[in-house]
């Protein structure tokens with residue numbers, strides 16, 4: 001490949017995936033190697049007059065994002081991610097898995113791997129797919145093809161396996177959770193609509209409104225110095241400094257003094273994890289009893305307030321939700337609750353989120369999600385300076401709080417060509433991501449049911465439909481095909497997922513992935529995938545706060561080892577199945593999936609959809625109006641489909657394609673009249689009848705009519721939001737019986753030094769003390785923050801290695817004693833690389849992947865969201881040397897402290 005010439009190429013270096021690129025930078029290539037990564041200047045090839053950067057004027061000051069992109073440290077580290085010794089070097093087969101003989105599912109996660117050729121690997125995969133379809137039908141193939149990650153469009157993964165399975169007749173789809181927004185999705189949506197995600201979205205100019213009109217911003221479970229890094233660089237940080245200059249107060253509500261709080265907070269209000277509902281109820285109580293809310297706004301803009309009052313004042317259950325009552329639950333002294341409530345009522349206050357923080361992904365998260373909207377409503381949400389503002393994801397959903405207003409409205413989101421959550425047939429058979437272990441381990445003859453397709457991006461009404469697994473007449477799953485092998489690192493109940501992946505019902509597990517990490521180590525066959533620096537692509541950069549960009553991403557370096565793009569992996573298998581031409585035809589749009597299926601080889605033909613099934617699936621898609629990157633889906637007439645069509649071809653309006661390739665990028669200019677767009681919810685505020693919300697009544701529903709109608713007896717999510725102490729499935733409060741054995745609430749934030757499961761192997765980051773704690777054995781352990789009070793009581797010191805444990809298992813961590821975490825809590829970021837010493841339930845993980853011990857049950861009975869934060873555990877010092885003696889083999893895996901585990905830890909050495 002002619003990639004040895006020294007040059008510089010543009011790349012987006014963010015990890016949102018789903019077609020939404022961010023963090024645009026330049027990769028300098030010298031002698032065929034990545035030399036360095038640096039920010040790009042948007043005005044490198046365009047004049048400022050062309051670009052028209054935006055400026056916000058407020059209180060005699062102004063803010064403009066500048067013309068150089070603000071890359072986060074993670075982006076500079078990409079070089080080390082590409083050249084990581086953790087890369088999958090060539091196709092691999094698990095040594096004791098023999099498709100013709102013994103399959104040994106029980107040793108998944110334990111066995112080593114041997115090198116095989118690409119040809120052999122593709123043949124094995126094709127034979128297995130054909131066998132599984134022949135034996136059980138297409139529904140037996142489970143495709144896990146979503147997830148964040150590198151943003152690739154042309155050759156990218158995360159769904160490209162589903163495109164092949166679509167041609168072959170279908171597959172069971174892992175339905176991606178609204179993980180980022182569980183509480184908004186299952187809760188807030190029922191109060192104020194805000195499809196698709198339930199946060200305040202699809203409105204413009206909220207940033208301008210807050211800058212001009214807010215007295216204070218409540219950063220409620222929000223770290224604008226950390227999580228914008230994953231998506232949009234560091235402009236959020238600059239804005240926070242500017243707000244302070246403007247005199248806007250920053251009030252942080254969170255169990256830990258996070259990085260944003262550390263540099264911006266005027267006040268930090270520590271709250272126990274997932275007890276926000278108690279704090280919120282007490283604020284409502286103060287407002288109700290002291291007459292500190294906008295009664296006339298409630299009269300005109302809301303329904304069901306009386307029911308809410310009835311509950312808050314204690315008439316329903318005899319328990320008034322006083323600040324004293326709340327103090328016991330949430331750990332915030334009642335005087336502070338009162339002070340906050342009074343200050344809030346007397347000022348213009350907005351609430352800032354990145355996505356919501358831990359309580360939005362805890363048990364019963366719909367309750368605090370809803371209560372926040374109730375509080376905003378009591379203070380006339382939409383009035384100047386009173387909105388909910390996003391500090392992240394600027395631009396992903398139309399113009400969500402968008403600063404730039406490029407045309408066509410909604411920017412340049414091309415959509416990931418291969419991303420496939422719900423393409424056509426996937427709609428027939430799907431399993432919510434949170435319920436996958438339950439599905440695999442489901443006793444024969446039983447069925448699982450749940451509500452909603454459980455896809456972030458569907459409107460509220462989708463939640464009312466019930467679904468089941470297995471569908472009558474369809475097989476259970478027997479093959480697992482993933483390009484997102486980080487389930488046990490990122491989802492709820494990871495140890496149980498490890499059990500599931502070893503279940504004999506899973507006859508074949510196929511992983512295509514760039515790195516040897518996490519669930520990859522449970523695969524039977526691993527196909528090596530190239531990173532985006534090894535590919536040519538077209539990208540969009542939409543969430544950084546600068547102008548949206550379209551970028552022609554040239555290949556920077558040759559593929560590492562035998563890596564191929566995800567699309568090529570799938571194609572190699574399709575070739576062996578004799579359907580490559582058909583697959584390519586559907587990719588290129590020269591053939592529809594139906595046309596392709598009509599030409600399928602005899603062996604698959606029996607399994608294609610009937611006409612009625614196709615019509616039903618398509619009608620369903622139209623009903624829910626889903627917009628994915630999949631072209632099949634853009635045909636619906638729902639709001640998001642319209643949005644996609646509006647965006648399509650947006651760029652060619654300005655610049656011919658050839659020119660775009662030559663220049664390398666295109667900045668969408670800010671619209672001249674962007675300031676005319678109404679700010680936030682001002683139109684609803686001024687005229688609720690003329691600008692209704694998308695709730696059944698068009699108003700803010702303190703009493704959620706949809707919930708009342710569909711689940712009248714649901715005690716975990718009643719029509720009016722409640723404080724829920726425990727349920728049959730969840731006992732995760734300090735005051736529960738379990739709290740005696742596991743007296744700490746675990747804070748499991750999004751990692752500052754990673755993006756979920758990604759970038760745990762970057763030497764430049766790992767050498768920071770804040771990133772890893774060096775154990776006595778030289779291993780770099782994932783930090784765990786412990787308050788000095790708790791540390792003293794347990795005789796823990798900086799650098800001690802502890803096990804964090806509950807009945808689900810144990811994970812290790814390196815102690816950092818700090819007042820930055822409140823007592824009774826411990827904080828360990830999520831996403832550290834799995835390094836299982838003992839796999840499965842009750843297991844022991846050295847890497848610190850605490851999702852392995854998260855609860856397995858979903859948000860609540862009728863809300864199948866993830867529960868990964870604010871759960872109970874205990875900690876105890878361990879003797880690492882003794883553990884090493886007990887598990888000599890596991891403690892001696894090939895490991896480089898600079899990188900972590902390396903691929904050779906699992907590859908059987910060649911003689």
Ligand SMILES: Nc1nc2c(c(=O)[nH]1)N[C@H]1C(S)=C(S)[C@@H](COP(=O)(O)OP(=O)(O)OC[C@H]3O[C@@H](n4cnc5c(=O)[nH]c(N)nc54)[C@H](O)[C@@H]3O)O[C@H]1N2
Nearest residue numbers: 147148149150157179180483486490512748756757830868
């Ligand atoms: N404890 C805890 N758990 C959480 C959360 C939390 O706050 N705390 N947050 C939740 C949230 S909001 C989210 S979004 C989820 C994230 O969960 P995921 O989206 O599942 O996490 P990622 O690490 O982004 O997963 C991407 C995977 O795809 C791989 N990958 C990236 N690019 C490519 C590619 O081009 N090809 C292939 N083949 N593979 C690729 C990566 O290496 C990685 O394994 O985690 C959830 N889990």
Ligand SMILES: Nc1nc2c(c(=O)[nH]1)N[C@H]1C(S)=C(S)[C@@H](COP(=O)(O)OP(=O)(O)OC[C@H]3O[C@@H](n4cnc5c(=O)[nH]c(N)nc54)[C@H](O)[C@@H]3O)O[C@H]1N2
Nearest residue numbers: 180221227230254273274354355356357358359750755756
């Ligand atoms: N660097 C980096 N950036 C990322 C990601 C990443 O993994 N790494 N992931 C991306 C994704 S997919 C998402 S969804 C967003 C997530 O964005 P967020 O949801 O905002 O991120 P979190 O880290 O879960 O939570 C933010 C803060 O909430 C606070 N918090 C934790 N638990 C509680 C609680 O129970 N109550 C209250 N009041 N506060 C709490 C903590 O201070 C934490 O720092 O970030 C995105 N950006």
Ligand SMILES: [Mo]
Nearest residue numbers: 179180181355
């Ligand atoms: Mo997320």
